[in-house]
Amino acid sequence: MIDNQTKRFWIGLARAVAGALLFSLPMMLTMEMWSIGPTSSPLQMGALLSMTFPILFGLAKLSGFEEPEGWAGTAVDAFVAYAVGWLTTFMILSVFAVLNVATMPLSELIGVISIQTIPASIGAVLAASQLGGHTDSDDEIQTNDDDGAHTTREYFRELFVMAIGALFLAFNVAPTEEMVLVAFKMTAWHGCLVMLLSLMIMHGFVFKVKFHGQKPIPQEQSAWSVFLRFTIPGYAIALLVSLFCLWSFGSTANTAIDEVVMATTVLGLPAAVGASSARLIL
Incomplete structure (x- = not known):
């Protein structure tokens, strides 16, 4: 038995x-x-x-x-x-x-x-x-602990979860040749639009979309405050994760700086989606 x-x-x-x-x-x-x-x-x-x-x-x-x-x-x-x-x-x-x-x-x-x-x-x-x-009790306890302002520890825990979400999606597409091919075809204007789109998607996911397990944003915090505290750091993490993945997979070898920046920007879009929806993934 x-x-x-x-x-x-x-x-x-x-x-x-x-x-x-x-x-x-x-x-x-x-x-x-x-x-x-x-x-x-x-x-x-x-x-x-x-x-x-x-x-x-x-x-x-x-x-x-x-x-x-x-x-x-x-x-x-x-x-x-x-x-x-x-x-x-x-x-x-x-x-x-x-x-x-x-x-x-x-x-x-x-x-x-x-x-x-x-x-x-x-x-x-x-x-x-x-x-x-x-269990349901675990979720209830976590919800109670999350009430009120974000503590420093909770804030960095959220950034850590964002990094894992970014790594998860970036890891799926970073090894493919399409990342480099798309970056090669894009112009600087395309790169700026991709960055703007990434920020918009991230901010929408963080501020408006309520995924299960995601920390509630205190009502007294404005969208601008959330943008500065979560969206900008989250996107920076997504770009760093993207650059690390590209370097680890050899995609930056013998590549010009502008091409590396563009490839990082391209990969930064799925990484940003992964970071902002990390609570759905994790």
Whole structure:
């Protein structure tokens, strides 16, 4: 007879696998993602991996698929999520014949899996909040805690969530050649219009659209105040995430500064949508 604790563990593990598939399966079927890992420099891969674990730790603190006890429990959740993402990636890519353990060099094998594990592990650690980990009482407690003015801690937590939302959507399209192609075809006027559109979408999402779990904006705060405190910092985060993704995937190599700026602006649009709708994603 399986006890309740063991049952909860396996349910949590199953949710983690489901979250890993939900967040990473489209990228596993993207040809560009298969070649990025093996061709990336050690610096680029190191930057991606060193970014992954702090993100997983922060997300585990917010919505881990187990109930962590202190910092140690949160760290365990983060590492378990990474392991689940790694194993899920290995299984799916092997089934798709992208990986061949018998013929592929070990370095290439690890490179392909490592790059795909990033979105998979993020999906695994978010499995609880997306797939039923939070209860109604949790939402009620969070709503009560969110009443009133935003504290500094809550404000930076919201910026962190924006960064994850931006990374999630940017990671989906950043490896594709279309980002560079679109940027090459655009003029400076197109770039300005894309930036304006990104800001308008972000501000509309932040100030008007009420996603589940999104912090309510105090009534005494004007649209201008929200624009300065959330929209502008959120868009800056989206652009930084976009530039980091482009650099990590080698899209900025041997590229002129103006072309890098334009590509960052293009990728900044989906990143901005991800940042502003992060509570829907997360």
